[in-house]
Amino acid sequence: MCGIVGYIGFRQAADICIAGLRHLEYRGYDSAGIAVIAEDGQLDVRKVVGKLAVLGELLEQQPLIGSTSIGHTRWATHGKPSVQNSHPHLSCDGRIAVVHNGIIENYQELRTQLEAEGHTFISQTDTEVMPHLVEKYYEGDLRAAVCQAVADLQGAFAFGVICADNPGQMVAVRRFSPLVVGIGEGENYIASDMGAIRKETDKVYVIADDELALLMPDSIELTDLDLNPIQREVFVIPWPADAAEKAGHKHFMHKEIHEQPEAMHACLAGRLSDPDKSIVLEGLNMTEAEIKSLRKVVLTACGTAYNAGLVGRFIMENLARVPSEADLAAELRARDPVVLDNTLCIVISQSGETADTLVALRDMQEKGAKILSVLNVVDSSIARESDGVVYIQAGPEIGVASTKAYTLQILTLELIALHFAEVRGTASAEQLRELKAALLQMPEHARVLLEREEDVKAIAAKHYEKPNALYLGRGINLPSAMEGALKMKEISYIHAEGYSAGEMKHGPIALIEPSCFTMAIAVAGEVYDKMIGNIMEIKARSGPVIAVADDGDEQIPVTGVDAEADPDDVASQPNDMIWVPPVPELVSPITVAIPLQLLAYHMADMRGEHIDQPRNLAKTVTVE
Ligand code: M6R
Numbered sequence: 199m200c201g202i203v204g205y206i207g208f209r210q211a212a213d214i215c216i217a218g219l220r221h222l223e224y225r226g227y228d229s230a231g232i233a234v235i236a237e238d239g240q241l242d243v244r245k246v247v248g249k250l251a252v253l254g255e256l257l258e259q260q261p262l263i264g265s266t267s268i269g270h271t272r273w274a275t276h277g278k279p280s281v282q283n284s285h286p287h288l289s290c291d292g293r294i295a296v297v298h299n300g301i302i303e304n305y306q307e308l309r310t311q312l313e314a315e316g317h318t319f320i321s322q323t324d325t326e327v328m329p330h331l332v333e334k335y336y337e338g339d340l341r342a343a344v345c346q347a348v349a350d351l352q353g354a355f356a357f358g359v360i361c362a363d364n365p366g367q368m369v370a371v372r373r374f375s376p377l378v379v380g381i382g383e384g385e386n387y388i389a390s391d392m393g394a395i396r397k398e399t400d401k402v403y404v405i406a407d408d409e410l411a412l413l414m415p416d417s418i419e420l421t422d423l424d425l426n427p428i429q430r431e432v433f434v435i436p437w438p439a440d441a442a443e444k445a446g447h448k449h450f451m452h453k454e455i456h457e458q459p460e461a462m463h464a465c466l467a468g469r470l471s472d473p474d475k476s477i478v479l480e481g482l483n484m485t486e487a488e489i490k491s492l493r494k495v496v497l498t499a500c501g502t503a504y505n506a507g508l509v510g511r512f513i514m515e516n517l518a519r520v521p522s523e524a525d526l527a528a529e530l531r532a533r534d535p536v537v538l539d540n541t542l543c544i545v546i547s548q549s550g551e552t553a554d555t556l557v558a559l560r561d562m563q564e565k566g567a568k569i570l571s572v573l574n575v576v577d578s579s580i581a582r583e584s585d586g587v588v589y590i591q592a593g594p595e596i597g598v599a600s601t602k603a604y605t606l607q608i609l610t611l612e613l614i615a616l617h618f619a620e621v622r623g624t625a626s627a628e629q630l631r632e633l634k635a636a637l638l639q640m641p642e643h644a645r646v647l648l649e650r651e652e653d654v655k656a657i658a659a660k661h662y663e664k665p666n667a668l669y670l671g672r673g674i675n676l677p678s679a680m681e682g683a684l685k686m687k688e689i690s691y692i693h694a695e696g697y698s699a700g701e702m703k704h705g706p707i708a709l710i711e712p713s714c715f716t717m718a719i720a721v722a723g724e725v726y727d728k729m730i731g732n733i734m735e736i737k738a739r740s741g742p743v744i745a746v747a748d749d750g751d752e753q754i755p756v757t758g759v760d761a762e763a764d765p766d767d768v769a770s771q772p773n774d775m776i777w778v779p780p781v782p783e784l785v786s787p788i789t790v791a792i793p794l795q796l797l798a799y800h801m802a803d804m805r806g807e808h809i810d811q812p813r814n815l816a817k818t819v820t821v822e
Contacts, residue, residue: 200285201225202297202377203394204268204358206368207385207415211267212257218387218394219250219269224596224810224817225299225390226273229284232257233295234264235365241295245284249811265415266365268358268388270297273816276305277322287326289333290318293362294340296332298325299390299820300354300375308350324353332359341412344369345423348410354553354820356405358388371410371423375820376551376579379403379411379418381432386413391575392435393594400435404577433577437593449809451597451689455795456648458602462641464591465606469613473634477617482570483586484542489621493538495522496567497611498530498558499546500819502600502684506572506607507546508677509787513611514544516784517625517633518618527558528822537565544611545571548595548603549818550578557822559583572610574603588614597810598817599689601795604681605644605788612637612785636785643779647792650777654793657744657774658800666714667692668706668741669794670699670732672725678787679719682794689812690802699725699732710741712767717797718745719790720754723783733773734758743773744797746790748780 201222205214215232230253231245242262246252250271270285277283286295302308305324308331313319317330331347332340340361348355354374361367370377370388380387380395380402387395388411392402403420405411409428412419420428447453470477495514497507504526511524520542525535527545543562547555550573559580563569571584574592581587590606616633619625625633661667667686671679680696687694697706699718710716716736720729730753733743737758747754755772764770776797778789802809 200273200299201271201390201394202268202299202356202358202388203390204297204360204368204370204388204413205385206266206366206413207382208265209385210263211265212262214387214398215267215269216250216254216257217397218389219271221394221596222271222390223250224598226271226816227811228274228279229272229281230270231284231286232262232267232269233286233360234262234267235360235362236262236264239362239365241288241292241360241362243286243288243295245281247279247281247284266360266368268295268297268360268368275301276324283321283323285325287321287323287329289329291333294329294332294336295360296325296329297358298328299356302327302351302355303353304351328357336361338363340364340367341369341410341425344371345410345425348373348423356390366414368413369410370405370413372405373407374579377405379405379413381418384415386415386418388413393596396435396437397439400439401432402435403430404433406582436576448803449597451599451601451799451809454595454597454602455792455799457593458605458792459641459644459648461592461602461606462609462644464593465609466638466641470634470637473631473638476620477613477634479588479613479617481587481589482614484568484570486621488540488568489618491540492520492542492618493540495520495542495544496535496562497522497524497544497546498527498555498562500527500552500554502604502681503546503548503607505677505681505684506604506611507544508680509608509674510544510546510611510615512674513615513784514618517615518622519624520618525558527552528554530558531561535565537562537567539566541567543567543569544614545569545580545584546607547571547580548574548592548600550575550580551818551820553820553822556580556583572607572614574606596817598812598815599685599798599809605791608788609637609640633782633784636782639781640785640788643781643789644792646779647789650793651796654776654796655800657776658797658804660774661715661742661744662690662801662804664713664715665693666709667694667717668709668714669694669696669717670702671719672699672728673723674783674787675719675721675790678790678794679717681791682717682798685795685798686801688815689798689809690805690807692801699729702732702735707735707739710736710739712740712742715742715744717794718743720745720747721778721783721786721790722748722780723786730754730757737770740767744776745773746776746778746793749777
C-alpha cells in the first residue's frame with residue numbers, strides 16, 4: 199500500500215515527483231525513494247527510511263538532475279522499512295527502475311526461478327521480481343518487456359517503469375491498484391491518484407485493469423496487454439488545483455473538519471432542494487420496481503466507513519423498512535452470507551480502493567447481490583465494479599483520520615434511505631418532510647458547531663492527559679460512540695473504547711475511575727432516559743463525564759453530581775458539556791460527529807502527535 203508518481207518532460211523531474219509524493223504520503227510514509235535518468239544516461243537513485251521530508255533533505259545535499267523520474271512513498275508489507283526495501287527497485291545491471299503499489303502474490307516462486315537464472319536480489323520485497331523480470335525480457339523495447347513481465351505476475355499492482363536505455367519513455371501498467379496518467383504539454387505524468395498531479399494538470403486518463411500506458415514527453419499511448427490500442431476519454435479533474443493544500447490550517451484534518459458545511463451543501467445540491475420535493479439521486483441506477491421489491495440490504499465497509507454503515511443500517515431499516523445488516527468488509531466473506539433474491543449490497547468507501555471492501559463487493563456480487571456504492575474518490579476500483587454509485591461529494595480527504603467523508607457518507611445514506619422510503623411508501627409524508635428539512639439544515643448546523651470549537655478545545659485541555667476513555671451511546675448513536683472512539687485512538691493514541699451504554703454494566707464499567715473519562719452521547723430521543731441512568735452510574739464510581747446534549751438541556755450538566763461528595767474529587771463536579779443543535783434523532787449522528795472530531799483533534803494536538811500521519815496507519819489500505 200504505497201504511492202507512486204512519475205514525470206517525463208523537459209523540467210527537473212525530481213522536483214515534480216517529490217511534490218506529487220507529498221500528496222501521496224497518506225498512502226504510506228515509512229520510507230521513500232526516487233530514480234532519475236541522469237544526463238549521462240545512467241539511473242540515479244536516492245532512497246531513505248522515514249518520511250518524505252527526509253528524502254527532500256537528502257536531495258538538497260545530493261540533487262538528481264534529469265527530466266525522467268519515478269518516485270515512491272512506502273507502507274511496508276513485504277520486508278521492514280529499510281533503504282534496501284524501499285523503492286525504486288532496480289535490475290541487476292541497474293538500468294531498469296520500478297516503483298510499485300500492490301502485492302505480487304507469486305513473488306516467492308518467481309524469485310526462486312529468477313535467482314536460478316542468475317539474478318541477484320537485495321531486498322525482501324515482492325516488488326523486486328519486477329525489474330528482474332523486465333530485465334529478463336528486455337530486448338530494446340521497454341513496453342514489450344513490461345507486457346511480458348506482467349504476464350508472469352499474480353496479484354495487484356500499479357507499476358511505473360523506466361529504463362536508462364530509453365530516457366524518453368516511461369511505462370505504467372495496472373491490475374487492481376489505482377493508476378492515472380496526467381496529460382501535459384510536452385510533459386506527462388503518472389500517479390496513484392489525481393490529487394498527486396492536480397497542481398500540474400487537470401486532465402487525466404484513468405487507467406483500467408490490465409491496461410498499459412507508454413508515456414513520452416509529447417505523447418501517451420494506451421494499450422491492452424496484447425498492445426492493442428485503447429481509446430479513452432480525457433477525464434477533467436473536477437476540483438481546483440489548491441484543493442489539496444492546507445489553506446492556512448495547521449493540519450489537513452483540521453481543514454477537512456472545517457470543510458464540512460460546504461461539502462454538505464455540495465452533497466445535497468441537485469439531490470434535495472425542498473422538503474416538499476422528491477430526492478433525486480443520479481448514479482443510483484435502480485428502478486422503482488427494484489426498490490419496491492428489495493428483500494434485504496447489506497451494508498459493508500471498513501473503519502470509519504463501517505461506522506457510517508451502522509448508521510445506514512439503522513435508517514434503512516427504520517425508514518425504508520427493509521431488513522438490513524452491516525458487516526465489516528474484512529469479515530463479510532468469512533461468514534459466507536446467505537444472499538436472498540433482491541438483495542442490495544451498499545458498499546461504503548472514501549477512497550474506493552480499500553482492498554477488504556473490494557473483496558467483499560466481489561463476493562456479494564458473485565452471490566447475486568446488486569451493488570450500490572457510496573464513494574468519494576471518482577472512478578475508483580470500487581466505482582468501476584459497482585452497478586450504481588452515489589458520490590458523497592466531499593472533495594479530496596488527505597488526513598488519515600476520516601472526518602468529512604464520515605458525515606457525508608451518513609448524509610448520503612440518509613438521502614438513499616429517504617428515497618427508498620418515499621418509493622416504498624414506508625414513511626409518512628410528515629416524517630419525510632421533517633427529515634428532509636433537517637438534512638437541508640445540516641450545513642448550517644455544521645457551521646454553528648464549528649463556531650463552538652473553542653468550547654470543545656477547553657474540554658480537551660482538561661482531559662488530554664488521561665490515558666483511557668469510554669465512549670457510550672445507544673441506538674442510532676452507538677455508531678457515533680464507536681466513531682468518536684476510533685477518531686480519538688487513531689490520532690491521540692489515548693486508549694478509547696466505543697461501547698453500547700446498555701452493555702456498560704456487563705464489563706466496561708470496571709474501567710471507570712478518575713483517569714478514564716466517559717463520553718456520553720445523550721441527545722434527545724428514544725434512549726435519552728436510559729443515557730441519564732448511565733451517566734448517574736458513572737458519576738457514582740468517580741468517573742469524569744463529558745456529555746453531548748441538545749442546546750438547552752438543563753438536566754444533564756448536573757446528572758449524577760453528588761453535592762455531598764469531596765469537592766476535590768473531579769468526578770463529583772458538573773459534567774463537561776458539548777452542546778449540539780437539536781435535530782431529529784434519525785439524523786443526529788451527523789451533528790454529534792463534528793464536536794467529537796474536534797475533541798480528538800485538539801487532544802492529539804495538545805499531546806503533540808502527528809495528526810495527519812498517525813503511526814502505523816495509512817489513508818488507503820490497499821492490502822487485505
Ligand atoms: O477509504 P475507505 O473509506 O474505504 O477507508 C476505510 C478505512 O480504512 C478508514 O475509514 C479508516 O478507518 C480511517 N483511518 C478512519 O479514520
